[in-house]
Amino acid sequence: KAGVTQTPRYLIKTRGQQVTLSCSPISGHRSVSWYQQTPGQGLQFLFEYFSETQRNKGNFPGRFSGRQFSNSRSEMNVSTLELGDSALYLCASSTTGTKETQYFGPGTRLLVL
Amino acid sequence: AQSVTQPDIHITVSEGASLELRCNYSYGATPYLFWYVQSPGQGLQLLLKYFSGDTLVQGIKGFEAEFKRSQSSFNLRKPSVHWSDAAEYFCAVGANDYKLSFGAGTTVTVRA
Numbered sequence: 001k002a003g004v005t006q007t008p009r010y011l012i013k014t015r016g017q018q019v020t021l022s023c024s025p026i027s028g029h030r031s032v033s034w035y036q037q038t039p040g041q042g043l044q045f046l047f048e049y050f051s052e053t054q055r056n057k058g059n060f061p062g063r064f065s066g067r068q069f070s071n072s073r074s075e076m077n078v079s080t081l082e083l084g085d086s087a088l089y090l091c092a093s094s095t096t097g098t099k100e101t102q103y104f105g106p107g108t109r110l111l112v113l
Numbered sequence: 114a115q116s117v118t119q120p121d122i123h124i125t126v127s128e129g130a131s132l133e134l135r136c137n138y139s140y141g142a143t144p145y146l147f148w149y150v151q152s153p154g155q156g157l158q159l160l161l162k163y164f165s166g167d168t169l170v171q172g173i174k175g176f177e178a179e180f181k182r183s184q185s186s187f188n189l190r191k192p193s194v195h196w197s198d199a200a201e202y203f204c205a206v207g208a209n210d211y212k213l214s215f216g217a218g219t220t221v222t223v224r225a
Binding site: 004031033035042043045048050055056058090092097098099101102103104105106107109 | 145149214
């Protein structure tokens with residue numbers, strides 16, 4: 001089975017721009033979660049989707065948004081980028097998101113200049 | 114809300130020596146506990162997990178962890194470390210809110 005895939009792997013943007021990151025879960029997985037990883041804050045939960053519904057959201061400003069499509073693929077969007085948004089964004093998938101392992105993708109490295 | 118503490122930011126160990134990484138969690142009910150490993154520039158790979166049952170769990174790459182409810186701990190161990198074990202290790206706790214809460218991570222350096 002193919003693992004979680006994320007595109008693009010690397011991205012450079014400038015302040016004020018917006019960015020969209022994509023995540024394709026493992027086949028059959030309907031839960032997709034997003035995490036932000038930075039040296040200062042570590043791994044922080046952004047949001048989780050299941051069957052196109054957001055079930056939980058972390059403590060991030062409204063500039064961070066996401067969605068999930070009917071094929072379980074997910075995108076996250078960050079508008080009006082700030083320097084502090086530079087991070088590794090990790091996507092994880094699982095079958096239902098409840099009491100089971102989350103499998104992580106390789107991440108998208110975003111650099112905001 | 115659940116939380117995880119990894120007291121050791123960095124550990125250096127000689128190749129062939131044993132390794133123990135500490136993890137303490139805070140959660141009111143029975144948690145779901147995980148250890149993940151991350152190599153530089155990579156995503157997270159699951160080493161092992163605890164949901165219920167036997168408190169000593171075996172994982173990949175020769176790792177094991179023991180759940181101790183009385184100490185709220187889930188320490189990771191490996192009897193003999195290989196140079197390829199150099200990486201960052203994360204302990205995580207899951208609850209019934211569809212998210213994982215991670216510790217700050219422990220970086221392991223292996224010296225020859």
